[in-house]
Amino acid sequence: MKLVTPTADLHASWLAANAEWGGEHQDGAATHLARGLDLTDPVDFATWVEMLNDDSVAATNHWMVEDGEYLGAIQLRHTIDSPALADLFGHIGYGVRPSARGRGLARQALREVLTDAREIGLHRVLVCCREDNAASISVIRACGGVLENIRHVDEFSLSHGVSTPTCRFWIETAS
Numbered sequence: 392m393k394l395v396t397p398t399a400d401l402h403a404s405w406l407a408a409n410a411e412w413g414g415e416h417q418d419g420a421a422t423h424l425a426r427g428l429d430l431t432d433p434v435d436f437a438t439w440v441e442m443l444n445d446d447s448v449a450a451t452n453h454w455m456v457e458d459g460e461y462l463g464a465i466q467l468r469h470t471i472d473s474p475a476l477a478d479l480f481g482h483i484g485y486g487v488r489p490s491a492r493g494r495g496l497a498r499q500a501l502r503e504v505l506t507d508a509r510e511i512g513l514h515r516v517l518v519c520c521r522e523d524n525a526a527s528i529s530v531i532r533a534c535g536g537v538l539e540n541i542r543h544v545d546e547f548s549l550s551h552g553v554s555t556p557t558c559r560f561w562i563e564t565a566s
């Protein structure tokens with residue numbers, strides 16, 4: 392598996408992955424940027440891909456790709472200067488299409504993005520996941536995550552769609 396810059400060339404494969412997710416929120420994929428776009432349409436898809444690669448936005452998006460097939464996405468947010476990022480979502484979000492899970496892809500992707508984080512000057516990153524997400528907790532711990540706290544559910548988290556306690560981990564990026 393390689394982490395690549397999002398590309399419109401993977402349209403068909405991305406659509407197949409999207410169908411597997413079955414409408415579930417795709418962590419790390421930044422699909423919210425596509426609001427108002429029809430991602431089945433090649434032109435709209437290319438517009439969304441351009442947004443993902445927009446250097447003026449303080450986030451770096453990568454896709455997990457193997458043999459020309461889209462497998463997942465991972466996003467590194469350069470700052471966590473909003474309460475929602477600092478409390479609930481952290482620096483990094485990721486998701487793997489259902490048919491590709493359990494092969495170590497998220498762990499590999501997270502490890503690689505920790506290097507990117509270090510390169511942009513982040514000495515440690517906050518990685519958050521829901522308390523009931525055993526697979527993600529396992530990925531974060533395997534990458535050196537140290538639990539800071541478990542944030543309870545409140546009106547603020549609910550207003551951001553988070554209805555389960557949030558485990559907040561820090562990972563040192565320095566080698």
Ligand SMILES: CC(C)(COP(=O)(O)OP(=O)(O)OC[C@H]1O[C@@H](n2cnc3c(N)ncnc32)[C@H](O)[C@@H]1OP(=O)(O)O)[C@@H](O)C(=O)NCCC(=O)NCCS
Nearest residue numbers: 418485486487492493494495496497498520525526527529
């Ligand atoms: C979480 C997610 C990214 C993991 O991706 P993945 O590529 O399957 O992860 P990996 O193969 O690198 O590692 C999965 C680990 O979780 C473990 N795991 C998988 N399902 C599990 C489960 N239901 N209960 C406990 N552990 C589980 C695996 O055994 C593995 O741990 P191990 O290496 O110690 O054996 C993927 O399940 C996913 O996309 N889920 C939906 C979106 C999401 O939750 N994103 C993260 C938000 S914080």
